Amino acid sequence: MRKGRAWGIPRLATHGWALALALLVLGLAPLGFRHPIADAQATATSPGLAVKTDIAxxxxxxxxxxxxxxxxxxxxxxxxxxxxxxxxxxxxxxxxxxxxxxxxxxxxxxxxxxxxxxxxxxxxxxxxxxxxxxxxxxxxxxxxxxxxxxxxxxxxxxxxxxxxxxxxxxxxxxxxxxxxxxxxxxxxxxxxxxxxxxLIRFAWPTKGIITQDFWQFHPGIDIANDEGTPELAADAGQVVFAGWGDYGIYVEIDHGNGFHTVYGHMSRALVSAGQMVSQGQQVGLMGATGRATGPHLHFEIRFQGVPQNPLDLLS
Missing domain, CATH: 3.10.350.10 (LysM domain)
Known part of the structure; x- marks a missing residue:
């Protein structure tokens, strides 16, 4: 009997402490959950953030x-x-x-x-x-x-x-x-x-047959002909790139008025970066370098970096 009472008192005490601890946790838990939300709201309204913010x-x-x-x-x-x-x-x-x-x-x-x-x-x-x-x-x-x-x-x-x-x-x-x-x-x-x-008009950059038109996921036109067909500057300007890149061997010309032209998949470039060229000057030879299925010129006209339909601006 004495032994049973000795174990009964600690058991009641343990339950009491457990109940008190549970009540304490329940009372403090909302404070803990509210804290991250308050921080998030303060961050979202911080005056240091840029004007362009995430929108819901x-x-x-x-x-x-x-x-x-x-x-x-x-x-x-x-x-x-x-x-x-x-x-x-x-x-x-x-x-x-x-x-x-x-x-x-x-x-x-x-x-x-x-x-x-x-x-x-x-x-x-x-x-x-x-x-x-x-x-x-x-x-x-x-x-x-x-x-x-x-x-x-x-x-x-x-x-x-x-x-x-x-x-x-x-x-x-x-x-x-x-x-x-x-x-x-x-x-x-x-x-x-x-x-x-x-409108400003660009000269045709080469001779051949148009095999691919300008559309949303093709930012230029493709003109096919024999390998080695001359490719000409569509307008006067400065060569800003000549070498290997996204379009195989290609040339890019800055025309100084917001317009750039690009000549892709050449077999050989005949100009170098920094060189000034005149309209109609030969800048390369047609080829099939890079991702190309046959010899052709991939020709782009960009204004302020935005591709334009060359057929709207070619003479």
């Missing part, structure tokens, strides 16, 4: 009609979530798949990875590369965009220096070079359809 699903929606009339919100960054697709993100933002693909330079519209960060604009448009020393006023006039709208959508204060890339709202990629070329040839016209005959 709830805010991934097209701007209001008032915003589309000239009060566009700025570009935002979106972190891709599970089950997101390029199509679903574009649909929720109220923009086209082409806009989302071009702005983010996606290799394909087929898929995106969870956690990937995308730039999502409030409306359709295109992203161009710009010289930070350029004037935003001139760019606004060139592309016929309201200056205040251009500032707002790119999140630029009045005294801010231009970023290396600028979003041009309501401008299709294929129209970028036309607008700039028209402006270069004699001032921006109030009617985008006027002045097409005054």
């Amino acid at each position: 699903d709830a805010t991934l929606r097209p701007p209001s009609s008032t915003a589309q009339a000239g009060q566009l919100p700025p570009l935002v960054h979106y972190r891709v979530k599970n089950r997101d697709t390029v199509e679903s993100i574009a649909a929720r933002a109220g923009i086209t798949v082409d806009t989302l693909v071009q702005i983010n330079q996606l290799p394909s519209a087929a898929f995106v990875d969870p956690g990937q960060r995308l730039i999502v604009p409030p409306t359709d448009g295109t992203m161009i590369h710009v010289d930070p020393d350029q004037s935003l006023d001139v760019l606004a006039e060139t592309f016929r965009v309201d200056l205040s709208t251009l500032r707002a959508v790119n999140g630029l204060p009045p005294d801010a220096k231009l970023p290396s890339e600028l979003f041009i709202p309501a401008m299709r990629t294929e129209d970028v070079a036309r607008a700039a070329a028209t402006s270069e040839a004699g001032g921006a016209s109030p009617n985008p359809a006027v002045g097409r005959e005054h």
